[in-house]
Amino acid sequence: MIKVEKLSKSFGKHEVLKNISTTIAEGEVVAVIGPSGSGKSTFLRCLNLLEKPNGGTITIKDTEITKPKTNTLKVRENIGMVFQHFHLFPHKTVLENIMYAPVNVKKESKQAAQEKAEDLLRKVGLFEKRNDYPNRLSGGQKQRVAIARALAMNPDIMLFDEPTSALDPEMVKEVLQVMKELVETGMTMVIVTHEMGFAKEVADRVLFMDQGMIVEDGNPKEFFMSPKSKRAQDFLEKIL
Amino acid sequence: MNLDFSATIPQIPFILEGLAITLKIVVVSAIIGLILGIVLSLCKISTFRPFIWIADFYTSVFRGTPLVLQLMIVYFGLPQLLGFQIDQFWAAVVALSLNSAAYVSEIIRAGINAIDKGQKEAAVALGVPYGKMMKDLLLPQAFKNISPAIVNELITLTKESAIVTVIGLGDVMRRAYQAGAATYNYLEPLIIAGLIYYVLVLILTFIGKAVERKLKSND
Numbered sequence: 001m002i003k004v005e006k007l008s009k010s011f012g013k014h015e016v017l018k019n020i021s022t023t024i025a026e027g028e029v030v031a032v033i034g035p036s037g038s039g040k041s042t043f044l045r046c047l048n049l050l051e052k053p054n055g056g057t058i059t060i061k062d063t064e065i066t067k068p069k070t071n072t073l074k075v076r077e078n079i080g081m082v083f084q085h086f087h088l089f090p091h092k093t094v095l096e097n098i099m100y101a102p103v104n105v106k107k108e109s110k111q112a113a114q115e116k117a118e119d120l121l122r123k124v125g126l127f128e129k130r131n132d133y134p135n136r137l138s139g140g141q142k143q144r145v146a147i148a149r150a151l152a153m154n155p156d157i158m159l160f161d162e163p164t165s166a167l168d169p170e171m172v173k174e175v176l177q178v179m180k181e182l183v184e185t186g187m188t189m190v191i192v193t194h195e196m197g198f199a200k201e202v203a204d205r206v207l208f209m210d211q212g213m214i215v216e217d218g219n220p221k222e223f224f225m226s227p228k229s230k231r232a233q234d235f236l237e238k239i240l
Numbered sequence: 241m242n243l244d245f246s247a248t249i250p251q252i253p254f255i256l257e258g259l260a261i262t263l264k265i266v267v268v269s270a271i272i273g274l275i276l277g278i279v280l281s282l283c284k285i286s287t288f289r290p291f292i293w294i295a296d297f298y299t300s301v302f303r304g305t306p307l308v309l310q311l312m313i314v315y316f317g318l319p320q321l322l323g324f325q326i327d328q329f330w331a332a333v334v335a336l337s338l339n340s341a342a343y344v345s346e347i348i349r350a351g352i353n354a355i356d357k358g359q360k361e362a363a364v365a366l367g368v369p370y371g372k373m374m375k376d377l378l379l380p381q382a383f384k385n386i387s388p389a390i391v392n393e394l395i396t397l398t399k400e401s402a403i404v405t406v407i408g409l410g411d412v413m414r415r416a417y418q419a420g421a422a423t424y425n426y427l428e429p430l431i432i433a434g435l436i437y438y439v440l441v442l443i444l445t446f447i448g449k450a451v452e453r454k455l456k457s458n459d
Contacts, residue, residue, distance in 0.1 A: 050361055077367035087362035091380050101366035104376065153366060 001026040001157065001188050002047065007056035009042055016042045018212040019056070026156075027186045031199035031220065034209035035235055040192045043209065044159050047190065048079040061156065077105060080150030084162040086142040088134040088149070094121070095130040098149045106153065113152070120148040124178050140171030144178050151182075158182065160191040196240060200224050208232045248428035251419040255432055258415035262440075265332050265401050265411065270394055272337035277344025282374065284349045295345065302342035308403050311335035315407040332404040340397050347389045351382030384455045391448030395441050402437070412436050 002024040009017040016039045024030055032040045045051040047058060049065060049072045057066045065075045088097050098117035102108040108116075121127045124144040126137075134142055143163055150158060160179070164172045176198050183189065183202050193199055199206055199220055206223045208216040210231045216223060224240075227233050283295035302310065315331035326334075355378055363373040383390070402413035410418075416433035420426030 048365060050365060073364070073367045073369055076365055079365075081362075081365040083358055083362065083365075085356075085358055087356070087358035089359065089362070089377055089381075091384065100376070101368060104372050105367045105369075149366070 001028070001061060002190075003057075003059040004047075005057045005059075007043070007046060007053050007058065009039075009046060009051055009053050009055075016212050017046070017053075020212075020214055021056075022207065022214060022217060024188065024190065026188055028204050029183050029187075029189045029202055030191070030205045030207060031203035032190060032192045032207045032209060033194070033196070033199060033235075034215075038209040039212040040207075040209045041161055044161050044190060044192050047157075047159055048076050048081055050081070073105075077153055078156045080153060080155035080158040082143070082146050082150055082158065082160045082163050084166050086134075086139070086146045086166075088142055088145055090134050093131050093133055094126065094137070094145050097134065097145060098152045101149070102152050117148070117152055120151055121145075123181070124148050125174075138171060139167045140174045143167065143171075143175045147175075147178055147182070157188045157190070160189065160193070162192050162194065164193070164195055194239070196224065196236075208235070210235070243428060243431075244425065245428050247423045247425055248419065248432060251422070251429060252432060255412060255415045255419055255429060255436070258410055258412040259436060261329070261409060262398075262401055262411040262413075265329065265336065265404060265409075266394075266398050268333050269336035269340060269401070270397055272333065273340030273344055273397070274390075276337065276341035277348055278379070280341055280345035281348035281352065284345065285352055299342045299345060302339050307335065307339050307400055308406060310339055311403060311407060328404070328407050328409045331407060332401070332409055336397060336401060336404075339400075340393065343393050343396075344390070347386050347393065348379075348382060351386035351389075352378055354385055355381050387452050387455055388448065391444060391451070394448075395444050398440055398444065399437060 004023070005021050007017055007020040008015070020039075020043060032043065034040050042051055046053050047060075049070075053066055057064055059065070060075065060079070063075075064070075065072075088094075089100070092100060095114065095117055098120060099110070099113040102113040102116065103110055118127060118130065121130055124147060126141055126144055126148070129137060129141065129145075134145070137145065147163075163179070164175050167175065172195070176195065179189075179191070179198075180202055191199070191203070203220045206216070206218060206220045207214050208223065208227070208229070208231075215229050216227060216232050223232070224236065227236055280295045280298060283291040286292060311332065314335045315326060315328065318331075319325050359378060359381065360373065363377050368377065401411065404411050405414040405417065408414070412433050416429040417426070419429035
């Protein structure tokens, strides 16, 4: 589904990603963890070209998206993204937030888009809030709407950039629950997270990043039980 | 000498006729100025350098020279190049809207820049094309934040429209002056004109507050 080869990215002189290569299979759930500044968010943001890589290639479903002539908007239509700070459109209601892209980008009929949006809202447990503006929602509710908004485009891949890091502790669970349900549908997911318990439970694979490189890549149980690298050991020691 | 409105009262209808001209100039200039201001602001936030240079140069010229000079250049100066006379009304509209656009573009630019960067990222991550993103997602949010500044600009424009007097257009200002000239009593008609402008500004202020309240209602 996703093939990353020798991906590199610099901001000015600062090398954030150094020759990263990995492959993510269809339906795979990959947790990306690591200390802050390790490049994990940048890695995720390269996957839908929110950041333009300086080198290397990314191939999604046989299409090399890093080619200069790529239609980046078309690529992003099929990749849902959920941000740490939600980024709901504040001047649109919950329902309008979810319907906007299907109607305006995919040219779906308003009626079809609304039915799907309502369906998604039921799934994330927020149907009652459909006519509210985002400012009326709690953080956890906002993030669940943001997930529904991304899913409304019927993406093949979902990217999560620290989806629970900006939430009050009591709201983390409801968001993780929605994500777990998404895992069960077989969605291909890449999740940058600090929720180690969640990563251990639902991820098929853990990528541990440090200083712009993938230091470890493996099964979550093994990684959390017996990390091989010194850096991963230090990291886990600090946070667990 | 005391204030004596007895000679001025019959002149009030004559002065008020100028209100139609004042309003027409202000409304048309405000609309053109707003559209041009949006275009300029988009140039200023673009990544294509020549657009930025052109828009910045435009703003610096129109903010850096007197409005009355711009109006005189358009009405008295340009015909020299064009070879034909420009209608007074359109000369006024051209000068006022070009001038207003410079200010409006700065207001809108600031409004767009004040929006959280994440809004744009969320839009592009959904595959929303640039035009739609601006029209539906970013500009509405920008206008909400800048509506007081835009109303302020509209008020300025309303008052500054009085300078069209210098090209002989019969707006409120000029008619008040003419009314004064007819009776050699200037103060009374000028007070009437002042009241007309003041009421206009009060109405705009009121509308502005109502719009602001409406826009903020979902905050």
